[in-house]
Amino acid sequence: METLATLWETFFDLESMREALPEMLTVGLPNTLLLALLSAILGTLLGMLLAMAGLARTRWLRWPARLYTDVFRGLPAAVTILLIGVGLAPLGLAWWGPNPYPLGILALSLIAAAYIGEIFRSGIQSVEASQLEATRALGLSHGAAMRLVIIPQGVRRVLPAWVNQLIALIKDSSLVYFLGLVASQRELFRIGQDYAANTGNESALLLAGLFYLVITVPLTHLVNWVDRRLRDGRAGGPEPDSDDPVALAGEAAPSTGGSGRETRHA
Amino acid sequence: MSVATRDVHLSFGRHQVLRGIDLAVGRGETACVIGPSGSGKSTLLRVVNRLLEPDRGDVLLDGVSVLDQDPDALRQRIGMVFQQFNLFPHMTVLRNVTLALRQLKKLSRDEATELALRQLDLVGLRHKADVRPGRLSGGQQQRVAIARALAMSPRVMLFDEATSALDPELVKGVLSLMAELAGQGMTMLVVTHEMGFARQVADQVVFLDRGRVVEAGPPAQVFEDPRSERLAQFLSQVL
Numbered sequence: 001m002e003t004l005a006t007l008w009e010t011f012f013d014l015e016s017m018r019e020a021l022p023e024m025l026t027v028g029l030p031n032t033l034l035l036a037l038l039s040a041i042l043g044t045l046l047g048m049l050l051a052m053a054g055l056a057r058t059r060w061l062r063w064p065a066r067l068y069t070d071v072f073r074g075l076p077a078a079v080t081i082l083l084i085g086v087g088l089a090p091l092g093l094a095w096w097g098p099n100p101y102p103l104g105i106l107a108l109s110l111i112a113a114a115y116i117g118e119i120f121r122s123g124i125q126s127v128e129a130s131q132l133e134a135t136r137a138l139g140l141s142h143g144a145a146m147r148l149v150i151i152p153q154g155v156r157r158v159l160p161a162w163v164n165q166l167i168a169l170i171k172d173s174s175l176v177y178f179l180g181l182v183a184s185q186r187e188l189f190r191i192g193q194d195y196a197a198n199t200g201n202e203s204a205l206l207l208a209g210l211f212y213l214v215i216t217v218p219l220t221h222l223v224n225w226v227d228r229r230l231r232d233g234r235a236g237g238p239e240p241d242s243d244d245p246v247a248l249a250g251e252a253a254p255s256t257g258g259s260g261r262e263t264r265h266a
Numbered sequence: 267m268s269v270a271t272r273d274v275h276l277s278f279g280r281h282q283v284l285r286g287i288d289l290a291v292g293r294g295e296t297a298c299v300i301g302p303s304g305s306g307k308s309t310l311l312r313v314v315n316r317l318l319e320p321d322r323g324d325v326l327l328d329g330v331s332v333l334d335q336d337p338d339a340l341r342q343r344i345g346m347v348f349q350q351f352n353l354f355p356h357m358t359v360l361r362n363v364t365l366a367l368r369q370l371k372k373l374s375r376d377e378a379t380e381l382a383l384r385q386l387d388l389v390g391l392r393h394k395a396d397v398r399p400g401r402l403s404g405g406q407q408q409r410v411a412i413a414r415a416l417a418m419s420p421r422v423m424l425f426d427e428a429t430s431a432l433d434p435e436l437v438k439g440v441l442s443l444m445a446e447l448a449g450q451g452m453t454m455l456v457v458t459h460e461m462g463f464a465r466q467v468a469d470q471v472v473f474l475d476r477g478r479v480v481e482a483g484p485p486a487q488v489f490e491d492p493r494s495e496r497l498a499q500f501l502s503q504v505l
Binding site: 130131133134135136137138139140141144148149152153156 | 315317338339340341342344346348350352353354355356365366369370414415418
């Protein structure tokens with residue numbers, strides 16, 4: 001019984017949690033969100049460029065994109081973050097002083113871009129060639145066709161995978177603690193760890209974990225919701241359409257409501 | 267605008283799809299291209315608007331070679347309608363029609379919308395302007411695709427088996443729209459399996475087989491009095 005009580009206190013010592021809570025809310029959470037949000041934006045932009053390069057007609061764009069993707073997907077995140085955050089630190093020091101955030105965000109973005117680039121590329125490639133043909137047949141240039149017709153459709157198809165990548169990014173943002181953070185720069189994980197070290201139990205760390213879950217779990221449900229919506233929207237059978245006032249000779253409404261709905265799952 | 271092809275050859279790898287096509291469609295005429303699948307009908311259409319480039323030969327619009335023209339400018343004067351409609355599923359019906367008007371003709375949003383709605387009205391689908399194509403029947407989608415092409419005021423229309431993917435009861439509405447267009451003096455090149463349509467609407471029927479024009483002439487002659495064994499055989503299979 002005593003062991004159980006100790007275990008309980010290790011994880012659920014409310015007093016330790018209460019102590020850590022204010023700093024987590026005012027320092028840790030904003031920092032984690034800042035790291036994740038900025039790297040998400042930068043990583044998505046870079047990822048789109050990588051996808052475009054990966055789909056380019058010239059191998060001088062395709063090959064570098066391939067190499068980049070292989071390298072940054074193949075390295076452990078911790079290695080990349082340390083190599084960039086510590087390796088480039090002298091440059092950072094010269095440009096913006098002793099703040100590890102810019103390099104941390106850069107490293108996180110570079111990693112995310114490799115994955116997001118692959119996600120976008122596969123989505124864009126999945127758009128039927130006939131869509132490009134129809135757009136070109138109207139007289140639009142290749143670039144305009146990609147920008148207005150192909151890429152929007154391709155990206156829509158992989159939005160769920162993209163949100164998954166953002167979730168990974170939120171979790172990976174904890175790794176910037178490697179770069180040495182001053183008190184005001186600490187994100188959720190680091191604050192949890194510091195309090196855990198001081199109190200001698202893991203409750204503050206568990207609290208940090210809860211914070212991550214509060215951010216990521218809604219996102220996973222958002223993914224599922226987006227996925228469902230896209231699926232319904234795309235494969236949705238024709239709606240019952242008996243109110244067609246034109247009724248051109250011989251053209252009847254496609255089907256009744258019942259069978260229209262069934263085709264959705266066909 | 268008249269359309270003519272001169273000795274057009276095109277191969278995909280070692281497969282010769284077009285083997286010397288000569289064709290002449292006068293201004294305001296409708297030519298129906300018939301023939302077994304794999305005979306090169308769809309490929310021929312794509313050579314006319316340069317979605318495909320011929321290996322040899324030439325395509326002339328009003329006597330001027332299309333190979334000397336900017337492909338994008340050329341395609342603005344040639345409308346094309348596809349078997350699978352190829353509407354843009356992520357845009358509303360209205361935006362499907364206004365896209366090229368805004369991008370290429372540089373119309374303002376209001377001008378493009380007005381023109382598109384008028385065009386949709388002509389195909390009887392103005393009331394569907396705000397829905398996505400996925401919610402329309404095949405016949406309605408194809409009529410939107412025709413409106414999308416016509417909105418650019420093309421001088422020539424290409425139809426690539428426009429009714430082949432439609433349920434039988436939806437075919438008539440699209441065909442009557444095409445017949446109407448032909449009656450208004452549009453120059454049309456129509457790849458079709460609808461022999462009734464070809465017989466009634468075409469000024470000229472072209473029978474293609476294995477990349478060659480086997481026979482061409484007025485529908486009465488082609489359908490009632492085929493001169494070649496292959497055309498007679500083809501007609502006996504489809505009629």
